[in-house]
Amino acid sequence: MKKDLTFLGIETSCDETAAAVVREDSDGNVKILSNVVSSQVDEHLEFGGVVPENAARSHAEKIDIIIKKAIEDSKCEFTKLDGVAATAGPGLLVCLMVGLSAGKSIAGILKKPFLAVNHLEGHALTPRIFNKIEFPYLLLLVSGGHTQFLIVEGIGRYKRIGTTIDDALGETFDKTAKMIGLEFPGGPKIEKLAENGNENTYVLPRPILNHPGCNLSFAGLKTAILQLSSKIKSEKDRENLAASFQKTINEILNVKCKSAMNEFSSRHQKSKKVFVISGGVAANKSIRNNLHKLSKEMGFENFFPPTELCSDNAAMIAWAGIERFKNGIEDNLEVLAKPRWPLDPKAPFLKGAGVKY
Numbered sequence: 154m155k156k157d158l159t160f161l162g163i164e165t166s167c168d169e170t171a172a173a174v175v176r177e178d179s180d181g182n183v184k185i186l187s188n189v190v191s192s193q194v195d196e197h198l199e200f201g202g203v204v205p206e207n208a209a210r211s212h213a214e215k216i217d218i219i220i221k222k223a224i225e226d227s228k229c230e231f232t233k234l235d236g237v238a239a240t241a242g243p244g245l246l247v248c249l250m251v252g253l254s255a256g257k258s259i260a261g262i263l264k265k266p267f268l269a270v271n272h273l274e275g276h277a278l279t280p281r282i283f284n285k286i287e288f289p290y291l292l293l294l295v296s297g298g299h300t301q302f303l304i305v306e307g308i309g310r311y312k313r314i315g316t317t318i319d320d321a322l323g324e325t326f327d328k329t330a331k332m333i334g335l336e337f338p339g340g341p342k343i344e345k346l347a348e349n350g351n352e353n354t355y356v357l358p359r360p361i362l363n364h365p366g367c368n369l370s371f372a373g374l375k376t377a378i379l380q381l382s383s384k385i386k387s388e389k390d391r392e393n394l395a396a397s398f399q400k401t402i403n404e405i406l407n408v409k410c411k412s413a414m415n416e417f418s419s420r421h422q423k424s425k426k427v428f429v430i431s432g433g434v435a436a437n438k439s440i441r442n443n444l445h446k447l448s449k450e451m452g453f454e455n456f457f458p459p460t461e462l463c464s465d466n467a468a469m470i471a472w473a474g475i476e477r478f479k480n481g482i483e484d485n486l487e488v489l490a491k492p493r494w495p496l497d498p499k500a501p502f503l504k505g506a507g508v509k510y
């Protein structure tokens with residue numbers, strides 16, 4: 154008989170110290186019993202970005218408290234856990250080591266299964282917490298460090314069919330925001346400004362839009378904004394630029410998502426057409442509306458994680474741990490952090506390689 158599975162998840166790959174407890178009951182219903190996220194955004198402001206050593210020190214100072222709070226909030230004792238999952242990569246090595254060591258220690262002391270989770274798999278599987286989404290599905294993963302189209306064939310089985318060849322989309326939002334005087338993280342601030350702007354004010358480049366396939370590029374767009382930024386003086390200028398930028402992103406995503414959907418359909422002719430968008434940028438309402446509309450037009454069912462689970466959190470790590478454990482996977486306590494850990498190891502490394510499409 155199937156039993157409940159309750160996992161503690163731990164996440165410290167970048168600048169969020171997070172812990173969560175997630176339970177799947179014997180009927181397959183999933184509950185997030187606790188979800189504690191402590192952001193270091195304010196601590197990194199004066200340095201203009203995340204300094205790995207500072208981030209790691211901050212994780213080390215907070216991790217015990219965050220885990221304790223996640224356990225208290227969940228009303229589930231340590232001894233009632235069925236397993237512990239911690240992010241092992243990709244991310245900043247010194248940061249990953251903090252959460253990974255904490256996870257391994259707790260699993261070791263409790264003598265419970267330990268799962269070393271790929272942060273990107275956490276994002277990829279999040280929509281399955283609340284929806285019965287079957288494999289395979291098409292995934293657009295859009296975060297601060299990654300922008301990829303993947304076919305999710307199963308747990309631990311990913312085929313990358315497209316990627317950014319330079320900046321990630323979240324990074325493009327953040328850099329654009331910085332160039333017009335907004336603080337990190339810029340994505341939500343650009344979204345807010347864009348609400349009052351005229352999206353037709355600036356015509357911005359859409360790099361490699363007409364190239365075949367579904368690779369993406371944002372570097373040229375960023376350069377164009379840098380050139381424009383000296384002319385952005387008033388709040389209205391900022392709003393108009395934010396709106397024009399967001400419109401351009403939506404245009405790029407429309408074309409590239411369509412290509413990715415066609416690629417998915419040709420590879421999986423008999424499968425249900427499902428398109429999942431996850432990662433921090435998936436919180437953007439304009440992008441959500443745009444891609445929801447596109448999915449409908451293309452005959453794809455469409456899923457986003459709830460907004461609060463788009464950006465980094467440990468509930469997605471606990472859930473990926475549960476999914477992997479149900480698939481018979483367990484890791485030993487010798488597992489090391491992996492700063493670079495692509496979901497599809499066979500896909501060529503394109504970022505910054507100067508490829509044209």
Ligand code: KG4
Nearest residue numbers: 296297298323338340341433434437464465
């Ligand atoms: O997934 P995430 O929390 O961290 C990484 O794994 O990178 O993604 C963070 C990224 C940041 O670049 C942030 O600016 C972007 O997601 N982001 C957004 C929005 N909320 C967060 N971008 C656009 N619109 C938003 N509403």
Ligand code: ZN
Nearest residue numbers: 276296464465
């Ligand atoms: Zn992330």
